[in-house]
Amino acid sequence: MPRRPDDPSAVGLRDLPGLVKLHRAARDRRSLMAQPDLTYLFWEATLRCNLRCLHCGSACEATSPVRELTTGEVVDILRTIAADFDSRRIFVSVTGGEPLLRRDVEEVVAEMTRLGMRACVVTNGTLLDAARARSLHAAGMRTASVSVDGTRAAHEEVRGRGTYDPALAGLRAARAAGFEDVEAITCVRPGNLDALPALEAEVRRAGANLWRLITIDTMGRLAGAGDTPLWLGPAEARRLLDFVAARRRELARTGEPFRVQFSCGGFLGPRRDLAVRPAEGQCYAGLCVGSILCDGQVSACPSLPRSWAQGSALEHRFSRLWHTRFEAHRATGWRRTGACDGCGWFSTCMGGGLHERLAQPDSFCWVSRQSE
Numbered sequence: 001m002p003r004r005p006d007d008p009s010a011v012g013l014r015d016l017p018g019l020v021k022l023h024r025a026a027r028d029r030r031s032l033m034a035q036p037d038l039t040y041l042f043w044e045a046t047l048r049c050n051l052r053c054l055h056c057g058s059a060c061e062a063t064s065p066v067r068e069l070t071t072g073e074v075v076d077i078l079r080t081i082a083a084d085f086d087s088r089r090i091f092v093s094v095t096g097g098e099p100l101l102r103r104d105v106e107e108v109v110a111e112m113t114r115l116g117m118r119a120c121v122v123t124n125g126t127l128l129d130a131a132r133a134r135s136l137h138a139a140g141m142r143t144a145s146v147s148v149d150g151t152r153a154a155h156e157e158v159r160g161r162g163t164y165d166p167a168l169a170g171l172r173a174a175r176a177a178g179f180e181d182v183e184a185i186t187c188v189r190p191g192n193l194d195a196l197p198a199l200e201a202e203v204r205r206a207g208a209n210l211w212r213l214i215t216i217d218t219m220g221r222l223a224g225a226g227d228t229p230l231w232l233g234p235a236e237a238r239r240l241l242d243f244v245a246a247r248r249r250e251l252a253r254t255g256e257p258f259r260v261q262f263s264c265g266g267f268l269g270p271r272r273d274l275a276v277r278p279a280e281g282q283c284y285a286g287l288c289v290g291s292i293l294c295d296g297q298v299s300a301c302p303s304l305p306r307s308w309a310q311g312s313a314l315e316h317r318f319s320r321l322w323h324t325r326f327e328a329h330r331a332t333g334w335r336r337t338g339a340c341d342g343c344g345w346f347s348t349c350m351g352g353g354l355h356e357r358l359a360q361p362d363s364f365c366w367v368s369r370q371s372e
């Protein structure tokens with residue numbers, strides 16, 4: 001049967017150089033399964049939040065369901081990590097909840113900097129005023145990521161009234177404070193797809209030089225919500241990926257200092273994958289990515305279910321957990337089941353992104369997601 005022109009699995013001669021890159025990245029991922037190498041760390045600073053986004057993947061509320069690490073406890077864990085790994089190769093993403101609700105983020109980031117780690121914050125922007133941006137920068141942070149989920153109406157539809165101006169002000173504050181990378185992160189859904197060109201103009205005007213587009217997973221507040229209107233159908237998923245690919249081509253042509261990237265854990269097909277992100281774009285949870293959760297549990301990534309945590313850094317040294325646990329993250333057998341059993345792309349994809357596979361077991365495959 002002839003393939004449709006937009007079939008995500010279609011391969012031709014022109015795809016060969018890209019496929020070679022993807023195979024190399026997959027080979028590297030396989031060697032990381034045998035020999036993990038921690039280079040990316042999340043610190044989930046808190047599960048508290050000052051917003052109640054409809055799609056919140058962490059289901060955050062005003063109070064935390066657990067006892068959160070004190071400043072001293074986080075710093076102690078970071079020190080053991082610096083003693084046991086090459087901290088100059090570790091990039092830490094400070095996330096939440098809303099991390100800036102913690103007044104000690106600067107103190108912890110200053111310690112990360114002292115230990116040789118680089119750090120960024122992922123924030124809803126509402127607390128990233130000029131003073132906070134300056135103090136984070138003074139602590140050594142050089143990257144700030146602010147969530148902006150649409151132009152005003154679309155953003156406020158999921159994030160709440162009055163949240164749009166502060167988010168853009170957060171981008172402006174980070175730029176004014178001297179952050180090298182100021183990133184906007186957008187969760188794309190049917191309700192903001194049309195507004196992406198206008199949103200790009202707004203985040204660029206506010207000082208962003210990076211724009212990461214992601215999609216919404218049915219976890220946290222959306223757990224089990226298979227029929228959510230926030231989910232992109234196949235035609236919408238293709239439109240999003242084609243938009244990102246077109247913007248990347250155009251930005252490469254003009255040489256403008258602005259980068260756009262799609263981000264998800266799975267393989268997108270031979271043509272679209274490299275058109276929307278670098279070859280290393282797939283899921284590295286538990287391979288080079290680890291996390292300190294807000295209560296000290298050690299996980300691969302904060303988007304995974306809590307049941308996937310591997311033990312507490314308050315009871316065991318982080319490096320011991322990293323080197324002796326994470327068995328399922330580093331095994332391929334269980335991934336080659338269900339939809340992935342017999343899939344010709346398995347050696348490139350290795351069964352999709354971990355948190356996506358766990359959050360939506362029937363619809364995690366990004367190749368299928370683009371097919372009607």
Ligand SMILES: C[S@@+](CC[C@H](N)C(=O)[O-])C[C@H]1O[C@@H](n2cnc3c(N)ncnc32)[C@H](O)[C@@H]1O
Nearest residue numbers: 055056057096097098122123124147185216217
């Ligand atoms: C959990 S938030 C924590 C940081 C901060 N509170 C914020 O909203 O940016 C981290 C990122 O996850 C995104 N996110 C939230 N819920 C999600 C979901 N259900 N699926 C995918 N991404 C989600 C947010 O938009 C944000 O960019």
Ligand code: SF4
Nearest residue numbers: 049051053056097124
């Ligand atoms: S997505 Fe971020 S800002 Fe929104 S409720 Fe969750 S943690 Fe808070």
Ligand code: SF4
Nearest residue numbers: 340343349351352365
């Ligand atoms: S079926 Fe599985 S292995 Fe194949 S492309 Fe989809 S997620 Fe990847």
